[in-house]
Amino acid sequence: MGRSRDEPSYRDPHDMGRETVIWIQSLGERTLSKPLSERWGKPVLNKMGKKIYLDQMSMKELEERVKENDIVFLPVGSTEAHGPFEPLGEDTIIGVSIAERVCYETGCTVALPIPYGSHPSHHYGMRGTIPVRATTLIEYVADIIKWLSNAGFKKIIIWNSHGQEYVLPIAKDIAIIEKDVHALILVTSWWKWVQDLLRKAGTGEEIAPGVKLETPFVHADEVEASVTWYVAPDLIDEELLKKEGEWGVVRVIPGKWVNAAGNVFPDKPFNWYDVSHLPEFYYYKKGFVGWPKLADPKKGEVLINNVIKRVIEFVNWLKENYPPGMVPRTWIDWEDLFYNKPKEYVEPKG
Numbered sequence: 001m002g003r004s005r006d007e008p009s010y011r012d013p014h015d016m017g018r019e020t021v022i023w024i025q026s027l028g029e030r031t032l033s034k035p036l037s038e039r040w041g042k043p044v045l046n047k048m049g050k051k052i053y054l055d056q057m058s059m060k061e062l063e064e065r066v067k068e069n070d071i072v073f074l075p076v077g078s079t080e081a082h083g084p085f086e087p088l089g090e091d092t093i094i095g096v097s098i099a100e101r102v103c104y105e106t107g108c109t110v111a112l113p114i115p116y117g118s119h120p121s122h123h124y125g126m127r128g129t130i131p132v133r134a135t136t137l138i139e140y141v142a143d144i145i146k147w148l149s150n151a152g153f154k155k156i157i158i159w160n161s162h163g164q165e166y167v168l169p170i171a172k173d174i175a176i177i178e179k180d181v182h183a184l185i186l187v188t189s190w191w192k193w194v195q196d197l198l199r200k201a202g203t204g205e206e207i208a209p210g211v212k213l214e215t216p217f218v219h220a221d222e223v224e225a226s227v228t229w230y231v232a233p234d235l236i237d238e239e240l241l242k243k244e245g246e247w248g249v250v251r252v253i254p255g256k257w258v259n260a261a262g263n264v265f266p267d268k269p270f271n272w273y274d275v276s277h278l279p280e281f282y283y284y285k286k287g288f289v290g291w292p293k294l295a296d297p298k299k300g301e302v303l304i305n306n307v308i309k310r311v312i313e314f315v316n317w318l319k320e321n322y323p324p325g326m327v328p329r330t331w332i333d334w335e336d337l338f339y340n341k342p343k344e345y346v347e348p349k350g
Contacts, residue, residue, distance in 0.1 A: 046104045053100075054111045054151075066152030070324040071108040071315060073099040074144060076137075078117035078162035081126035081280070082220040082228075083288030085241040088128045089115060090220070090228050094304075095161025097231040098190050101308050106315045111148060114141070118164040120273055125281035134167045141171035142179055149175075149183040154327045155318060160189040163219070163261060166273045176331050184327050191217065191262040193307040198223065198264045208302040214294050216260040218249065221290035223261075223303070230300030245293030250283050252276070 035041025044052045050065070051057050054072065057065065077092025087093060092115045099110045119131035132140075141158065148156050158168050168187045175181040191198060200206075201213035201223070217223040225245070229236045251258070258275055259268040280287065322328070334340065 044100065046107055048107060050107070052103045052110050054109050057109075062151060065109060066154075067324055069107045069109070069319065070153050071106075071155040071157065071318060072111055072148055072153040073103060073108060073157045073159045074111045074141070074148065075099050075113035075159045075161065076117060076141065076164070076168060077113055077115055077160075078119070078130075078164070079115055080117075080119065080123060080129040080131075080162075081287030082224070083286055083292065084244060085237040085292070086220055086225055086228055086288070087232070087235040090224065090235075091117070091162040093232050093235070094224075094227055095159055095190060098161075098304060098307055098311070099159050102311045102315060105308075105312050106319070108315060109153065111144070114144075117162040118167045120163065120277070122277040122279050123163075125279065126287055128287070134164075137164070137167060138171045138174060141168060142174040145171065145175040145183070145185060146179045146181050149181045154183045154325065155322060156183055156185045158185065158187040160187065163273070165189050165263075166271075180331065182327065182331050184322065184330055189262070190304075190307050191264070193310045194303050195262065195264040197303060197306060198262060207299070211296075211298055211302050213299060215291050216255075217264065218261050218289045220288035221292050222294040223299070225288075225292040225295035226297060226299035227303055228300070229295055229297040230304055233297060241295060242293050244286070245288070245295070246291050247284060247286060247288060249290055250278055252278060 043056050046052050051061060054062070075092065075095040077089070077095050079088050080091070082088060082090045092113050096110065096113050102108065103110050114137075116130050116132045116137075118134040118137045119129065123129055124131060145156055145158075158172065160168055165187075172185045172187055175183075175185060197207045198213070198217050201216045204212065206212050213223060215222045225236070225241065229238075249255075253270070253275060257268060258270045259265050259272045261272055263271045278284075280289075
């Protein structure tokens, strides 16, 4: 019987079984011809033939990159229940896929994504959902911002793809106020770039010729399943999606007053995160909301391609107006303020 991969590799080959020797030989041959891990060991290049991901760069490549383009995307996603037919890492997968495509076209950099996110109370308890305390995430992201700036990235885009858009701007301010970061820090979410299209859901209006969204964006629903189906088709169980992908929506307060995911309807007095919603653990036991059976990759294609196009337009504007190393003054020099003045003092008189 061949040894397991956990066993030490220093044993004499003559003492091993034939199967073990073959396994070691094949491992050696494979690692010489291609990476051991296709996911982590294969360089991902932009259209200029240069690396996209920060973790794949050497220090020399990093130094060269920030001289020519100092914009970095930090994807922040989650690992959470998305039903029996969508992947747990759906949010992270969507965000990284978009960021990679934008950086392919623009020469920007993608930092390693943060795959665990902060969650509202109604997400807790679902199998596969791994929530991080909001204060923990804020400090973690703020630290990453600081050291991305130290690496030379002076335009840092926090690229969110999970329902934590109310948390991440705090990390931006902490990075500037408490960590003394001198950089332009931007926080956004992928759906913010297609709010006009998402608002058409349920109206009968087309988002592209022959393509309509029938239900508003919520969670693991028609919209999100369509997007994942487009960016990662091998991770969707299409048969199960069509068979079981209907649950509906149960509300504490009518949607007349409470926004759906993404807060794309500006006339609602409550954003989705302003209300304590019904726990998924009791009311959405299958891990999804709404009608994902209505999903179609064509819907996802329209949404994502519009996001990519619009973000590229913005990035090109950013590159033109703030070249590498140039950044508007987004920080305060504390010595210029008055709370720590005067420096002079007199001896006590008492």
